[in-house]
Amino acid sequence: MVLASVPVWQWLVAAVLFLAIVGGGFAFLKGVSGGRPTEKIEPEDVAELDVFFVCSECGTEFQVTRLGEIQVPRHCGEPMNVVRRPRPVPGEQLRKEGE
Ligand SMILES: [Zn+2]
Secondary structure: OOOOOOOHHHHHHHHHHHHHHHHHHHHHHHHHHHOOOOOOOOOEEOHHHOEEEEOOOOOOEEEEOEEOOOOOOEEOOEEOEEEEOOOOOOOOOOOOOOO
8 A cells, every 4th residue: 555645636626726826816816807898899800991090280191901999090189080091992093103
């Protein structure tokens, strides 16, 4: 009879308990830090819609390709305008640069 070594199943039980406790702890912390249950918003691919954020102050434009939480960014201290534009026709040049 050898009683010195701990049976393997006890290690397994200990490991499972440890993982369960750690996992539960993280889930608990995550729930507490979240404050309120929020729906997970999947970022929506809006590149096809040609949505732009346009700064009315300086004219900077950002094209929106993926939209997660709907929040209009600010530029020059002002909220940017949300503009939808028709896609420019490929091959058609607006203006030739230079002379
Ligand atoms: Zn600006």
